[in-house]
Structure formats: structure tokens, C-alpha cells
Amino acid sequence: MMETLDSLLPVAILLSSLLPGLAIFMVAEDSHWLRGLLNMTGALVKLVLVGMLVWGVYHDHSYDAELVLAPGLSLVLQADALSVLFVTLSSVLWLVTTVYAIGYLEHSPNRSRFFGFFSLCVTATIGIALAGNLFTFVVFYEILTLATYPLVSHRGTPDATAGARAYLAYTMTGGAVLMIGAVWLQTLIGPVDFTQGGLLAEQPEALHGQFIIIFVLLLAGLGVKAALVPLHGWLPRSMVAPAPVSALLHAVAVVKAGAFGIVRLVYDIYGVEFAHALGLLTLLGVLASVTILYGSIMALSQDGLKKRLAYSTVSQVSYIALGASIFGPVATIGGMVHLVHQGIMKITLFLCAGNYAETLGVHKVSEMDGIGRRMPWTTLAFSVGALGMIGIPPIAGFISKWYLGLGAIKADMPWVLLVLGASTLLNAAYFLPILFRAWFREPPPHWPHEDIPRRRLETHATLLWPPLITAALCLLAGLFAAAPFSPLEWTTLIARREYP
């Protein structure tokens, strides 16, 4: 009995957003309460189930659910420490973003469609996190593309349509390349089950040449979503999406799915030692470094707040890939912990950007003079996120950079320190001016579109609380990094299992 229950848990976690999502499509547009109820029930149920999962995995419980499609081809859901990290991040941030989106989209059109696809998007992300083999990963990776397309083009303006089209062109091509790589690998070695320590090292040496090509194919497919330069072109253009979508896309769903895939590729398919031996880590490291610097430099010159944040995402997500490319447990911890840290910091920033736009009609950095006086709480949350991105202690981002730097020294790769240093300076160069404007300049006599007048709170409660909560999480993750179940402790657990 226990056995079946164990295999049901990952499935139940998947269904807790899939079923509400499908139901929401059918909900009549005016039934706000029913839709809200479905949304919140799904999000809360998922959180409880994920709590059970975390507890189980911590105590070395294994969860496996398999659906055989054909001999040698199965959908497998399983929970290891790495998937739990991503699942937890997704479900916590899904709850926060859903609350936010309900407030953000009040009175706007096509909400049943929006929340339906929103739930499907989270379902796909959870599927990616829980995928137990490469086939399952590809399935959910592609579903994610399909589920996010309607969200990117949700606004319906020509801009939105064009952005969504660019998104589609990039991700579909990437998906096809990923699929070819995945099938190729499976043809060579049979089912590619994610295995701690990798499963390619024991293969005959004659295959190594093909393994290198396959790695490049898989990396290209994943790199599109992870926005590795030069495959990042879709990301700034898809900024036309509504704020909660951007938040989810950048913190959890799409970009993170790519980064998570790269982590799986290096650690659980190739195995970090074997990838190192093939010289593939260098390739990944160079790509990641170029992306980190390029994204930061591009961010400098963006006046649109969301665009600046978008380029900052390009840069920050590659820290995860960078961590994977440095051989050694410390850097592994730095990269993986950034999966969580970047998520909570970036979602804070995007939710705040959404608040500025929704409350005051402020979309540009140049319009943010004195905004801290009008919206102190939002700006406080924004500041926490921004300082964290720069890497100021005690905010979460500092921990990531510290471990990455330490890992680079241990792996004898001093040039990584240069990349980190340059990136930190650039981060400061594009974030500090915003903070300066917001806090120290005089506010203008009129805001561009003051849609939400100031009452007891600076904006609607549903818009204000989510970024405050995530900002608090950024602080907690940094301050209590050494506490049990903190992101850092959890990634240390993963690294310990990865480097026996």
C-alpha cells in the first residue's frame, strides 16, 4: 500500500495544477469566484503535497511513477533532491504569482484563458522538475513551450503577437534540435534515465565522438530556453507579456527550465567528471561567461524597466550554467543554489515592476524619480531584489556568488573570478542608478497614469503582498543560509550525493 502511495505523490503534484487548469478553461468569464477558488485550491494543495515530498526525499524515501508507452519508452516521474529543489521553488512562486495575477488582471479580458494556460505552464514546469528520464523531460519541455505561447501573446497587441512569434520560432527550433539529440542518445545507449553521477562514463570509448556531438545538440536545445548567447533573442522581445507572466517566465518556468535541463545534462546524464574529461565543461563555461557579460552590458543601456530586467535575466541565469561548468562540489552548490536565489530575487523585481506600471503607469527607468516616496514598500522590495542581484550580503545573491567564486579558486580557474567581478560591477552599474533615482530624486508633479489612487496602502493589497513576501524570502535565504532546509543546505545535500 505504501508503495502505491509513494508513486502517486509525484502524479498528484502534477495533477494539482493540471486539473484546475483544464477546469478553468471551461469556467465562464464572469465567474470570478469559481476561477479564484480553483486557482487557490490547486496552488495550496500543491504546496501541501510538495511539503510531503520534501520531507520524504530528505529522509531518503524514493518516489517513482512509471507509465510505459512502448517497450523501451516510458514516462517516468521521480523525485530526487535536485527535482525537489525545483519543484519547491515552482510551487511556492506559483502560489505567490497566482495571488498577484488575480489582482493584476482584475477587469482585464480573457481571464479564463489566461489562468488556464498559467496552470498548464506550471504543470509543465513541475513535469520538467520531476522527469525521471530524458524522454519525459523532452515531453514536458515541449508542453511548456505550447503552454507559454498564449501567455506571451495574451495582450493581443501587434507587439505581443510579434513577441510571441519570435518566442515560438526560437523555442520550436530548439525543441526540435533537443529531440534529435535525445533520440540519438537513446538509440546509442537505450533509455536515458537521470542517474546521479551520470550514466555515460562506462560506455565504450568508440562512442565518445558521438557523445560530444550529442552534448552540443542537447545544449543548443536547452540553451534556447536558458537564453544562452546567441540563442537569447526571444527573451527581451517576449517582455510584452503581462507582468505576472514575465515574472513566472524569468523566475521559474521557461528560462529556469532551460537552466535546470543543463544541470541535468551535466550531472545526471553525462556526469560531471565525464563531461569534464570530454572537455565539454570548458565549452559550457565559455558560453556561460560570454552570456553573463553580454547580458549585463546590454542591460546597461535599456531604459525600459522590464527590458533591463530581461537582460539581467539573460546574465543571471547563466550563473547556474557557470556553476555546472566548474568541476568541484563548491561551484556545483553555487550554481544550483542560484537556481532558487535567482528565482526569488527576479520574481521580486518583476512583481515590483508590475506594481509601478499598474499603479502609476511607470514603465521606464527614466520615469522612476522619487518613486520610493510614493510607493515605499514596493521600492523597498525592489531594492532588496536589486542589491541581492549585485551580490550584497546578507541577501541570497551573495551566497551564490561566494560559492561560485570559491569553487572557481578550488578548481584552479581564476578567470572565472574576473567574470564574476566584472559582472558584479556591471550589475551595480545598472541597478544602483535605479535605486538612486527611486529614493533620492524629487518625484514628478504627476505620474504617467495613476490608475490606483493612494489609500491606506500604496497599491492593492494583492499586488503589494506578493513582492514583499518574496523579498523577505530573499533575505531569509541569505540570513539563514546555514539553517536546515534552506536552499543552501539543500544544494549541499545534492552536491554531497553528486560527488561521493
Next chain:
Amino acid sequence: MTDSLVLALVVPLAGALLVTALPAHAARIGLFSVMLNTLNIALLTLGVWQHDELQLALGDWAPPLGIGFVADGLSAAMLAMTALVSLAISVYAGDYFRDPARARHFWPLWLLLLTSLNGLFLAADLFNLYVNLELLGLSAAALGALGGQRTALEANLRYLLVGLLGSMTYLLGVALIYSGFSTLDFAQLAAQLARGDAAASGLLGATALGLMVMGLALKAALFPLHFWLPPAHGSAPAPVSAALSALVVKAAFYLILRLWLEVFAPLTTQGAANLLGLLGAGAVLWGSWQALRAERLKLLAAYSTVAQLGYLFLFFPILQGLPAGETRSNLFAAVTLMALAHGFAKSGLFLAAGFVQQQAGHDRIAELGTTLQQLPATTLTLALAGTALIGLPPSGSFVAKWLLLGGAMANGQWWWVLVLLAGTLLAVAYVFRLMTRAFGLEPTPRHFFTQARAEGPALLLAAMATGVLGVATAPLWHLLGTSGGLG
């Protein structure tokens, strides 16, 4: 159990006679017969599930004298798909053909079509096949012309003539076989060929197979013999287009598959299979490209059928090159899965397109934005069907494509990978050329369904292709597991 073999013919045929006799109740009797047929096919499938194969000799006359029927896994799968698709089409048609005059013409022909399809999937000898093939072609062309416009008449007259040419070519092959082997029964033929009696019979058999496949390829609209399909499928009434694209061309393909892999397997060569694959590749590229350029939704759907049939033919060279084993049997199941998924997806797509056309008054893609946005359920249907046409998860075609890719790589036939890649990206382009229009600035629709009886069946069909068949494939593997022709 074998009763269900007879009933598969008797039920729809009796229905056809009854609706002709009682035209006032055509819709009700018609729908009832189709439901009965679905029930019977469910029993038949269950029988095949348990016994692997069901056989029946009519009047106890053993072949080659009597007419024999056989249902194995492949037939059962095709029959089951046909039964479900035709049920959905019938529910939809009850709404679509409200005009009693048109309903009176539709139902007898439709039930006749169903009879011939069932007969074709069950037939176990070449002549019986010919009879059903002829009946199928005639009823299909007549149904296609039901719209009554000049273009429809022209297109379907051409369809009729092409169909006749196809069956004549096929019949020529059958005559050659009879002259050389004195039997038309599948099992006896296969046994004789396997023994490899005489070199002359090998040459004769190969010529006959060539003729039969050519005739059937014409009916299956294999590139470059596809020219008749887009106008015929694009101009027929929506429920008929659905049946033509999902079932009728699929029947011709089924026959090629059966003859190639089972009956005449000893005569086939890698070169000939490569030719089929090459034509399939041409179909994938040309059909997708034309679908991308089509200005009307139904024409897009019709060209996409040309492309999708191309995928099915890509399996031949790869199957041919693989030794018996797991990869090969997986691939055989995959081609079946692909055919089924396309059947569900394309019928759903055509039914949805028909509803869009009714609502908008036209089906020009460039001007459909408003209508699509007002019909969430139909738009979702189009999206699900499109997902299966592209071959993305969670559709059955994704699983099939995955296995096809794997087969091509295991075989070292790399060039097919490129064809698949190009076809997939073209399909993305033509599907999203339509879907992009559903996300504009139109006011929000109030309800999910506008007209459940028209939209529901289409949505269910599309959800079979993308959803059910992408996840629940194990039963298909079980059903096909021990059917003949598997290595």
C-alpha cells in the same frame, strides 16, 4: 465472438437500407446505426484483445472458394478508430445537415461508406478488397459532391475518375496474381510466396504488387499522385471532409501496409521501399509547404493531409532495413499510432473548421481572427489538432515520431531525420499561422462552448489525438503485439 465480424457489415448496411426506406427519420436511424456499430466494434476489439485474431469463413466455404474475414490487431485498431471517428462525425452531422433534403442524401451514402470501410479492414482476400474499395470510392465521391456547388462537383468528379483509375490498376494486379497463383486468399498467397515456388512467380508477383501499390497510392494521394485530394477534400461539406481525410485515404494506406509487410513481404526490396519513402518525403515537404501557403482553412487542412500521409510512407524504408526485434515491432506499432493520431486529429480539425466556416460565413484564414476568438472550444480543438499535426507532446504523433527518428538512426538512414526536422518546422509554421489569429484584441467570449453539439465532438476527437493517444499507447501495443507481419 466471430458474430461481430458479420455484424460489422450487417449493421451499417441495414442502417443504409433503413434510412433509404424511411427518409423522414434518416438522422435518427442513422445515428442509431452508427452507435450500434461502435458498440459492435468495441466487442470485436475486445475479442481480438483476448484471442489475437478472429476468423470467419462465410457459409463455411473455406478459401479460396468462400469469402473469408479476418480481424487481427491492425484491423481492430483501424476499425476502432473508424468507429469512434464516425460516431463523432454522425453526432456533428445531425446538427450540420439540418435541411431534410440534404440529410436524406447524406445518411444512406454515409452508412454505405462505413460498411465498405469495415469490410475493407476485415477482408482477407484480394478480390473482396477490390469490391469494398470500389464501393468506398463511389460513396466517397458522391458524399463529397453533396455540397452541390460547381467546384465541388468538378473536384469530386475528378476524384471519382482518379479513384476508378486506381481501382482498375489494382484490379489488374489482382488478375495477374490470380493467373499466377490461382488464389487470392492472403494466407494462401503468403504461404506460396514464402516457399518461393518459382522464379517466374516472383517476377509476376512483383509486377502485380507494383500495380496494386500504384493503384492504392493513387487512392491514398501519395505525392505526386495527390493532385486530386486538396480540391476534393477542401470543397466537401465539413463532416464529409473529415471522413475523407481521416478514414478514406487511411484505408488505402492500410491496404498498402498490409500487402507490403504481410502478404508480399518476401517480394519487397529495400530499393522499392526507399522509393516509397522518397515519395513520402516529397509529400511531407510539398504538402506542408502548400499548407503554409493556403489561403483557406479547409485547404490548409487538406494539404496537411497530403503531408501527414507522407510521414506514414517514411516508415517503409526504415521498417524494411530493420531486422526483426523490438525496434522493428515498435516501429510497426508507431506507424499505426501515427495513422490513428492523424485520423483523430484531422477529423477534429475538419469538424472545427466546418463550424468556424458556419459562424464566419467563410474560411479565409486571414480574416478568421474575430471568429476564432469568439469560439474558445473550437479554437482549443484547432490547437489540439494542430499539436498532433506538428507532432508535439502530448500527442500520439509525438510518440510515433520519436520512434521513427530512433528507427532511422538505428538504421543509419540519416537523411530521413532531416526530412522530419523540416516537416516539423513547416508544420509549426502553418499551424501557428492560424493560431496566432486567435490572440487578438477582440472582446472576451462569455462561455467556453457556443454550440456544444457541434463543438463537443470535434473537441473530443482532437483530445483523443493530443492527450489520450500521447499517454495511453500501451493498449495499442498489446493489441498489435501478436498480429501478423511483425518481425
